[in-house]
Amino acid sequence: MTADVARRDSIATRDTVVLVMALAGIYMVSQFLRNSVGVIAPNLATELNLSASEVGLLSSVFFFSFAAAQIPLGVALDRYGPRRCMLVCAGIAIVGTLMFAAVASPFWLTVARVLMGLGSSCYLMAPLALYAKRFPPDRFATLVGVQLGLGTVGTLLATAPFAFAVALIGWRMSFVVIAGMVVAAAILVSVVVKDDKDGTPRARETLRDSLKGTLAAIRVPSFWPVFAVQLASYSSFVVVVGLWGGPxxxxxxxxxxxxxxxxxxxxxxxxxxxxMLWGPSDRLFNSYKIPILIGLLLTAATLGLAAIVGIFSPIALFLWFVAIGLFPAVLSVVIANGKSLFPPVLVGRGMTLMNMGTMGGVFVSQSVTGAVIDLFPITTEGYALNAYRAVFGFQAVFILLTLLIFLWARDPRRSPPSWG
Known part of the structure; x- marks a missing residue:
């Protein structure tokens, strides 16, 4: 009997690892697409004669379409299941990626980025919906950390490896290769991810019922304070690594x-x-708020330092980029905090609403900072130092303002919701 139990546990562990790797794999591609402008931003500005505002729009429109898709995505996840949503989105992402590789005008490049955003819109929320349903609640933040950590390999590919590929075959052909990776990831998901077969038919909601569910999620206590901090958490990383860090x-x-x-x-x-480090910190502190406050205050301090200092020594610059990656990674706890607010019936659309804040915050940050840079005269070397200092200062203040709102949020780790 003991051997049978051990064998079942081994199979369950293996299936879990395969599932997580498949979900993280397709999330990697999404992460690459969202951050792919950062390395090639100077190339795009020169080749297409784009202003800073236009470069910011080209990058940020991905996040706008991504955020706009979250409400219908939440309904679709509850109605059709994560697997179907991921496969449909893969098709849209493939079209957008190939279009980006082929077109020449800024308008059609922007349209391609919109399609990339729509096609990538489910590759965090769909896996999290699966994790929320299939694993114990106290493991959710850890699984979020694993998903974000492994998926961020896609962002890693959008840095030095992407720069190498651009130098070797050009940025357009590089996007053709990425489209092939989306195809491969979608095939893997179609094989590994199975629809739940618990005998319960999926709800066929009317539009009115769907809107009622969305409004119910918005009315959950502490929704808006947590939504506010979602706006600044991920955007503080992407505004640097995904856009202005390269320039x-x-x-x-x-x-x-x-x-x-x-x-x-x-x-x-x-x-x-x-x-990986922040993921289990909610259990270490028995709190969501404490690690979130620590991580985002350190992020604001890092950005504020760049706004004040402007130019770093080589070693200090290296350490600054380490900090800009390490501290905003508290996002895994921010996501877990958001998920913990909702009863099971609202988890799907509740998390997508929170993700709307996460991606909408990036759209705001990248769009506004592009306009901020255009306020300063362009030097012979490019955008002025004071323009970048203003960008970093803006983002630091943005974080602090959202944290002031977040202070009013209830901490479900310390005060469990009444439905829990």
Missing amino acids: YLTHIYGYSLTERGNMLFVAVLAQIVGS
């Missing part, structure tokens, strides 16, 4: 394509490590 290294430090790719690689590697 900052080129214009202020004279870094080449390969050199800026290597430095961004450092930040993403730190985020992967940070996701």
